Amino acid sequence: MTRYHHKVRYFETDQQGVVFNMWYLGYFDEAMTAFLAAGGLPYAKLISAGFDVQLVHSEIDWRAPLRFGDEAVIEVRATRIGRSSFTLSFDIGGNADVHAQTTYVVVAADGSGSRPIPNLLAAVLD
Amino acid sequence: MTRYHHKVRYFETDQQGVVFNMWYLGYFDEAMTAFLAAGGLPYAKLISAGFDVQLVHSEIDWRAPLRFGDEAVIEVRATRIGRSSFTLSFDIGGNADVHAQTTYVVVAADGSGSRPIPNLLAAVLD
Amino acid sequence: MTRYHHKVRYFETDQQGVVFNMWYLGYFDEAMTAFLAAGGLPYAKLISAGFDVQLVHSEIDWRAPLRFGDEAVIEVRATRIGRSSFTLSFDIGGNADVHAQTTYVVVAADGSGSRPIPNLLAAVLD
Amino acid sequence: MTRYHHKVRYFETDQQGVVFNMWYLGYFDEAMTAFLAAGGLPYAKLISAGFDVQLVHSEIDWRAPLRFGDEAVIEVRATRIGRSSFTLSFDIGGNADVHAQTTYVVVAADGSGSRPIPNLLAAVLD
Numbered sequence: 001m002t003r004y005h006h007k008v009r010y011f012e013t014d015q016q017g018v019v020f021n022m023w024y025l026g027y028f029d030e031a032m033t034a035f036l037a038a039g040g041l042p043y044a045k046l047i048s049a050g051f052d053v054q055l056v057h058s059e060i061d062w063r064a065p066l067r068f069g070d071e072a073v074i075e076v077r078a079t080r081i082g083r084s085s086f087t088l089s090f091d092i093g094g095n096a097d098v099h100a101q102t103t104y105v106v107v108a109a110d111g112s113g114s115r116p117i118p119n120l121l122a123a124v125l126d
Numbered sequence: 127m128t129r130y131h132h133k134v135r136y137f138e139t140d141q142q143g144v145v146f147n148m149w150y151l152g153y154f155d156e157a158m159t160a161f162l163a164a165g166g167l168p169y170a171k172l173i174s175a176g177f178d179v180q181l182v183h184s185e186i187d188w189r190a191p192l193r194f195g196d197e198a199v200i201e202v203r204a205t206r207i208g209r210s211s212f213t214l215s216f217d218i219g220g221n222a223d224v225h226a227q228t229t230y231v232v233v234a235a236d237g238s239g240s241r242p243i244p245n246l247l248a249a250v251l252d
Numbered sequence: 253m254t255r256y257h258h259k260v261r262y263f264e265t266d267q268q269g270v271v272f273n274m275w276y277l278g279y280f281d282e283a284m285t286a287f288l289a290a291g292g293l294p295y296a297k298l299i300s301a302g303f304d305v306q307l308v309h310s311e312i313d314w315r316a317p318l319r320f321g322d323e324a325v326i327e328v329r330a331t332r333i334g335r336s337s338f339t340l341s342f343d344i345g346g347n348a349d350v351h352a353q354t355t356y357v358v359v360a361a362d363g364s365g366s367r368p369i370p371n372l373l374a375a376v377l378d
Numbered sequence: 379m380t381r382y383h384h385k386v387r388y389f390e391t392d393q394q395g396v397v398f399n400m401w402y403l404g405y406f407d408e409a410m411t412a413f414l415a416a417g418g419l420p421y422a423k424l425i426s427a428g429f430d431v432q433l434v435h436s437e438i439d440w441r442a443p444l445r446f447g448d449e450a451v452i453e454v455r456a457t458r459i460g461r462s463s464f465t466l467s468f469d470i471g472g473n474a475d476v477h478a479q480t481t482y483v484v485v486a487a488d489g490s491g492s493r494p495i496p497n498l499l500a501a502v503l504d
Contacts, residue, residue, distance in 0.1 A: 009408055010421075011272040015320065020263040021155070021181050025148035030387055043388075044447065055147050059185045068267065069422065135282055136295075137398040141446065146389040156261055169262075170321065194393065195296065273433050274403035281399070307399050311437045 002038040004031035004074040008066050018065035025058065027074060028090045028100055035076040035088065039124030051118055053104040056085065063097035070095060078125040084114045086125050128164040130157035130200040134192050144191035151184065153200060154216045154226055161202040161214065165250030177244055179230040182211065189223035196221060204251040210240045212251050254290040256283035256326040260318050270317035277310065279326060280342045280352055287328040287340065291376030303370055305356040308337065315349035322347060330377040336366045338377050380416040382409035382452040386444050396443035403436065405452060406468045406478055413454040413466065417502030429496055431482040434463065441475035448473060456503040462492045464503050 006027050014020040032053075033043050046052065066072055072092055080087035085105045092098040106115045117125070132153050140146040158179075159169050172178065192198055198218055206213035211231045218224040232241045243251070258279050266272040284305075285295050298304065318324055324344055332339035337357045344350040358367045369377070384405050392398040410431075411421050424430065444450055450470055458465035463483045470476040484493045495503070 009404065010411065011266055011274065011404055011407060013267055014263055015265055015267065015269055016178070016180075017267055020152075021184070022148040022151035022263060025151060026146075026387065026389055029147070029389060033388065052142070054142075055188050057185070057187050058147070059183070061183050062181050135278065136285065137278055137281060137392055137400065139393055140389055141391055141393065141395055143393055148389065152261065152263055155263060159262065268430070268432075272404075273407065273436070274400040277400035277403060278398075304394070306394075307438075307440050309437070309439050310399070311435070312433075313435050314433050 002031070002035040002076045004034040004076060006030070006072045006074065008068055008070045008072060010068055013068040018067055019070075021060075021062070024060060024062075024092075024098060024100065027072065028058075028088075028102060031074045031076045031090055032088055032102070032104075035078075036121075036124055041120055041124045046121065047109050049118065049120060050109050051115060051121065052107050052109045054107050056103050056105050058100060058102040060100040061098065063099075064095065066092065066096045066098070072096065081117065081122065081125045084116050086117060086121075128157070128161040128202045130160045130202060132156070132198045132200065134194055134196045134198060136194055139194040144193055145196075147186075147188065150186060150188075150218075150224060150226065153198065154184075154214075154228060157200045157202045157216055158214055158228070158230075161204075162247075162250055167246055167250045172247065173235050175244065175246060176235050177241060177247065178233050178235045180233050181228055182231050183229040184226060185228075186226040187224065189225075190221065192218065192222045192224070198222065207243065207248065207251050210242050212243060212247075254283070254287040254328045256286045256328060258282070258324045258326065260320055260322045260324060262320055265320045270319055271322075273312075273314070276312060276314075276350060276352065279324065280310075280340075280354060283326045283328045283342055284340055284354070284356075287330075288373075288376055293372055293376045298373065299361050301370065301372055302361050303367060303373065304359050304361045306359055308355050308357050310352060310354040312352040313350065315351075316347065318344065318348045318350070324348065333369065333374065333377050336368050338369060338373075380409070380413040380454045382412045382454060384408070384450045384452065386446055386448045386450060388446055391446045396445055397448075399438075399440070402438060402440075402470075402476060402478065405450065406436075406466075406480060409452045409454045409468055410466055410480070410482075413456075414499075414502055419498055419502045424499065425487050427496065427498060428487050429493060429499065430485050430487045432485050433480060434483050435481040436478060437480075438478040439476065441477075442473065444470065444474045444476070450474065459495065459500065459503050462494050464495060464499075 012023045075091040087103045090100040138149045201217040216226040264275045327343045342352040390401045453469045468478040
């Protein structure tokens, strides 16, 4: 499990005073990158090995929102590992209460389609 | 059903050459507003009647992405109407293939909590 | 002169109820692309001819802001044409009052550095 | 002088592989807030004292861009203090080379117009 920290930025909060929904997907993208890096696989290394990841599905539950100035802590876990896809969960607690699951498919970095999960990625997800 | 049109902006596309995932939630927010307005309920009218909406759940499936210059057409439909919440579906076709469902809860505009769906909103969703 | 139209999006407005400053640069980028396209040079054609443009300087004056729901009209004009750079002005009127000038340098699309303004671009700027 | 740190996010980089221009204004906004906080004036304290700030002018020079993964260090300095307005400079060095100056006007937090720079803000700017 990796903890990704994000300090909410002013422009991410809307007229309701809470983080606008789309920014959470931006946070999760950074959190995914941090999760891989914490496991020894910086994104640049994944790319130079010839692989990339693409989102195929995401589900988000908003129970209590983040606000300007909040220091979000996002817990990232691998919850499913398939043949060419895997799922990460993202949990934000503290004053906020937001949970998400995103499924990624592994693709060739040159755009030639999906690939089985390579060993260097499997080692991070296990 | 309402069709919302969006021309993909340069900065919405990332180094993979496709629209970065978070912007779809931005599109759907505008599409939701357009859906209400097309049904006779501009967002400002909802607010001045004392109501607002908040996202509680969203699911997105990305099968084929939007790219720079694409003219996205997003079809919006009400798929579920509950007591204080409702669900809209968002479908992007053409060269792209993206589908989403978002559930909204009706709240008091003054922040005092959830409310049953008011008549002026129910009339749009039915 | 080209008029670029933009309907302000909800998430572009902040807790002060006005468009957050950075989004204007996003609008101007789209307005620049629209200006070139209106002159017969879609961005894709510029790229396939081997050229691209990069911002080197921008100045923005905010006198009265855009708000949610505003339909901005941005007037774009070429105000200076140099050897390898040019300047466009962006003027937003109506209820708002925002003015900007941005200088772009022409570069090779393959990243090999600046280039004199090519004829197909000069024809649009003149 | 305050140093504000920002790790460039994936979605802030465009198809040219560099940070899209508008995000710099987002960075500078956070850097301004950090500058005030480092001087003992968190933004919330400014607001609760009855004041806010608005941008009136910004100038940006891009000489070398930030890229994905860059850890930007933004140096913030007060370069001019007027009666009701002040100017901050923002300098990004390292592999990048970006410089900006932004002028802010002090306004009443209740929207009733501009105000002389209050003592609690002057103490930070001096």
